[in-house]
Amino acid sequence: MNAPVTPLLSVHDVAKYYGGRIGCTDVSFDLYPGEVMGIVGESGSGKSTLLNCLAGHLTPDQGEVLFDTRDDGLRDTLTMSEPERRMLSRTDWAFVHQHARDGLRMSVSAGGNVGERLMAVGARRYDDIRAKAIDWLDRVEISEDRVDDRPSAFSGGMQQRLQIARNLVTGPRLVFMDEPTGGLDVSVQARLLDLLRGLVREMGLSAIIVTHDLAVVRLLADRLMVMKSGRVVEAGLTDQVLDDPQHAYTQLLVSSVLQV
Amino acid sequence: MSDYNFAYLDEQTKRMIRRAILKGIAIPGYQVPFASREMPMPYGWGTGGVQVSAACLTPDDSFKVIDQGADDTTNAVSIRKFFEHTAGVATTEHTVDATVIQTRHRIPEEPLTEDQILVYQVPIPEPLRFLEPRETETRKMHALEEYGLMHVKLYEDIARHGNIATAYAYPVKVEDRYVMDPSPIPKFDNPKLEMAAIQLFGAGREQRIYAIPPYTKVVSLDFEDHPFDPSKADHPCDLCGAEHTYLDEVIIDDEGGRMFVCSDTDYCSKRQADGHRGRLSPIEEAAE
Amino acid sequence: MICVENVSKTFTLHNQSSAVIRVMEGASFTVGRGECVALTGNSGAGKSTLMRMIYGNYVVASGSIFIGDTDVASAEPREVIALRRETLGYVSQFLRVVPRVPTLDVVAEPLLAIGTDRDVAYARARHLLTRLNIPETLWGLSPTTFSGGEQQRVNIARGFAHTYPAMLLDEPTASLDATNRETVLSLIEEAKARGAAIIGIFHDKPARDRVADREIDVSAFTPLRAA
Numbered sequence: 001m002n003a004p005v006t007p008l009l010s011v012h013d014v015a016k017y018y019g020g021r022i023g024c025t026d027v028s029f030d031l032y033p034g035e036v037m038g039i040v041g042e043s044g045s046g047k048s049t050l051l052n053c054l055a056g057h058l059t060p061d062q063g064e065v066l067f068d069t070r071d072d073g074l075r076d077t078l079t080m081s082e083p084e085r086r087m088l089s090r091t092d093w094a095f096v097h098q099h100a101r102d103g104l105r106m107s108v109s110a111g112g113n114v115g116e117r118l119m120a121v122g123a124r125r126y127d128d129i130r131a132k133a134i135d136w137l138d139r140v141e142i143s144e145d146r147v148d149d150r151p152s153a154f155s156g157g158m159q160q161r162l163q164i165a166r167n168l169v170t171g172p173r174l175v176f177m178d179e180p181t182g183g184l185d186v187s188v189q190a191r192l193l194d195l196l197r198g199l200v201r202e203m204g205l206s207a208i209i210v211t212h213d214l215a216v217v218r219l220l221a222d223r224l225m226v227m228k229s230g231r232v233v234e235a236g237l238t239d240q241v242l243d244d245p246q247h248a249y250t251q252l253l254v255s256s257v258l259q260v
Numbered sequence: 261m262s263d264y265n266f267a268y269l270d271e272q273t274k275r276m277i278r279r280a281i282l283k284g285i286a287i288p289g290y291q292v293p294f295a296s297r298e299m300p301m302p303y304g305w306g307t308g309g310v311q312v313s314a315a316c317l318t319p320d321d322s323f324k325v326i327d328q329g330a331d332d333t334t335n336a337v338s339i340r341k342f343f344e345h346t347a348g349v350a351t352t353e354h355t356v357d358a359t360v361i362q363t364r365h366r367i368p369e370e371p372l373t374e375d376q377i378l379v380y381q382v383p384i385p386e387p388l389r390f391l392e393p394r395e396t397e398t399r400k401m402h403a404l405e406e407y408g409l410m411h412v413k414l415y416e417d418i419a420r421h422g423n424i425a426t427a428y429a430y431p432v433k434v435e436d437r438y439v440m441d442p443s444p445i446p447k448f449d450n451p452k453l454e455m456a457a458i459q460l461f462g463a464g465r466e467q468r469i470y471a472i473p474p475y476t477k478v479v480s481l482d483f484e485d486h487p488f489d490p491s492k493a494d495h496p497c498d499l500c501g502a503e504h505t506y507l508d509e510v511i512i513d514d515e516g517g518r519m520f521v522c523s524d525t526d527y528c529s530k531r532q533a534d535g536h537r538g539r540l541s542p543i544e545e546a547a548e
Numbered sequence: 549m550i551c552v553e554n555v556s557k558t559f560t561l562h563n564q565s566s567a568v569i570r571v572m573e574g575a576s577f578t579v580g581r582g583e584c585v586a587l588t589g590n591s592g593a594g595k596s597t598l599m600r601m602i603y604g605n606y607v608v609a610s611g612s613i614f615i616g617d618t619d620v621a622s623a624e625p626r627e628v629i630a631l632r633r634e635t636l637g638y639v640s641q642f643l644r645v646v647p648r649v650p651t652l653d654v655v656a657e658p659l660l661a662i663g664t665d666r667d668v669a670y671a672r673a674r675h676l677l678t679r680l681n682i683p684e685t686l687w688g689l690s691p692t693t694f695s696g697g698e699q700q701r702v703n704i705a706r707g708f709a710h711t712y713p714a715m716l717l718d719e720p721t722a723s724l725d726a727t728n729r730e731t732v733l734s735l736i737e738e739a740k741a742r743g744a745a746i747i748g749i750f751h752d753k754p755a756r757d758r759v760a761d762r763e764i765d766v767s768a769f770t771p772l773r774a775a
Contacts, residue, residue: 190647236625
């Protein structure tokens with residue numbers, strides 16, 4: 001009946017400064033297995049800084065980022081050794097970049113892109129790797145006959161789906177997404193969102209999605225954090241924050257969205 | 261000779277290179293940075309190998325240079341002459357007589373002994389470079405043994421060509437630890453990397469030295485269902501009849517005629533002197 | 549099952565010189581198992597606001613709202629999410645779905661979310677869509693392309709897919725023809741019969757008289773507007 005007690009990710013008082021300027025500060029939250037949390041805010045609000053701190057791409061100046069590891073339970077990913085952290089980031093974690101070319105190897109075929117994480121954790125049978133890559137391409141709606149094509153021959157939406165396949169093939173438990181639908185046209189966005197929702201439910205994924213698109217978080221996120229000037233100004237259930245915003249900034253943000 | 265310090269380089273530089281070599285031997289397959297010097301030849305002509313050879317040579321050594329298996333090409337001749345002039349060491353074309361052998365792109369067919377040193381010229385020492393251009397990242401990958409990317413390259417080969425098409429500079433794992441580029445030797449030579457002689461690799465432009473100590477485990481990377489295959493052209497040598505050597509294909513006329521000959525010229529002429537004959541050996545010999 | 553106690557609600561409009569609007573005070577009532585309570589009151593009395601607070605969609609200013617053992621007013625987001633998944637159903641007036649998802653999947657989703665076997669979930673979805681007269685030819689299409697009435701029926705099918713112990717119904721019979729209205733009313737009666745606690749808003753008086761056991765006039769909780 002109740003959600004499991006141990007959070008998958010537990011963030012305490014994380015802060016990152018760029019010199020005297022605040023990147024993000026005073027950030028604390030727990031993310032539970034299967035939860036999808038959105039982080040919204042305008043450009044420069046610190047949401048991407050926060051995401052990069054959580055995913056280990058930036059080192060925060062303060063705070064703890066505890067992750068529920070398979071072997072040892074909650075561990076602070078900021079103090080664990082780099083090999084351990086890198087191992088996490090290619091097994092239990094995934095990071096979907098806004099620009100697919102930041103997350104893909106553009107000179108490697110689609111199959112090789114998906115297979116890389118498998119080979120990185122020791123897969124050494126070519127036929128198995130290829131079969132799994134084709135299976136994942138199919139799950140993200142890329143047809144089998146494109147398996148040997150390079151991502152440069154793909155459309156933006158396909159590249160983004162390929163990036164998702166590449167990230168999810170090792171069955172991660174936590175996915176970080178930085179504006180996953182940014183730069184895609186609306187119909188392609190809808191398809192991607194639908195795909196992500198399905199995968200999140202099927203695989204029981206937890207995810208943290210940074211976006212400035214409120215429609216995206218309404219469809220994907222259970223919970224929402226609103227950031228402004230590096231601080232979390234409001235957090236709660238997604239629909240509650242969007243339908244009954246409490247903070248002045250959130251009210252402004254919500255009322256600024258064009259109604260379609 | 262008196263115009264130069266022995267073997268061209270000054271003694272401090274040689275000591276620096278020797279330290280790098282010792283470190284390389286202590287950590288098989290690990291690329292040791294060193295302060296590569298300007299040499300009186302262009303990059304790509306073996307500046308790394310020449311510096312390693314210079315640091316290894318003693319006045320009593322007998323020096324041999326191989327270029328693609330041959331002793332008589334421009335590169336081989338000029339490096340041999342270089343050390344004749346600057347070190348005054350004896351030079352030889354016979355593998356068995358040499359104590360230090362500098363090579364470009366081949367391992368001699370004749371098994372080497374514990375008394376020999378094989379020095380390789382290396383253009384690009386980093387095997388991960390083709391897929392990961394950032395040096396900071398490749399160093400980290402070596403440090404953390406993150407070698408999945410190496411298999412991505414082999415995967416791409418199979419996906420494109422149906423088999424592992426990499427035919428030279430075929431990546432190996434040394435002593436179960438470091439993935440290493442064996443320099444652009446044919447993969448046919450890979451099994452010979454496990455040998456009795458010391459093997460030193462020098463990359464002048466890239467400023468790296470690495471090494472394989474004698475009798476070190478060297479495994480060519482592969483997939484379980486696409487195992488490593490040290491294949492060669494399916495012919496015997498047309499001059500000495502050898503079936504077990506690496507061959508060069510030579511076009512001999514305008515009609516598409518071709519011959520296959522041992523790429524190791526010393527080995528081939530030794531076999532011919534011992535009476536072995538191939539398909540295109542001179543007539544009078546065959547009529548004997 | 550549902551226990552609303554001394555609930556109040558204010559809206560603070562930060563962007564309009566921080567005007568504070570008090571919309572509800574002292575709302576208290578309970579709904580037992582198998583009981584259906586209709587919220588009444590004039591338009592603007594706060595029926596929808598109250599219902600949204602019960603669902604956790606609106607923040608409660610003070611007071612408590614217990615659904616079973618969970619106080620929606622103070623619960624963590626994940627507790628509310630679990631509550632909505634397992635215990636508390638909500639049929640709103642508008643269907644909100646991801647574009648491109650087929651109708652059958654939309655209806656089966658609440659069941660799949662609680663781990664119901666796929667075959668069972670889809671059988672239930674087909675059964676409900678059939679009862680609500682959604683032609684089978686439409687099941688494979690996204691409901692976003694449907695007419696208003698069809699969307700409303702898909703919404704109801706989705707809302708009734710899982711047998712929630714507590715349900716909130718916002719105008720479930722609006723814009724339905726007689727046949728479908730009858731179906732929806734019998735769905736409500738069936739839910740009551742299996743013990744669900746239901747709170748509904750029905751402008752349709754005959755429907756209200758038929759399914760509701762009690763009426764609560766929400767205007768009683770509306771504070772006198774300060775001038």
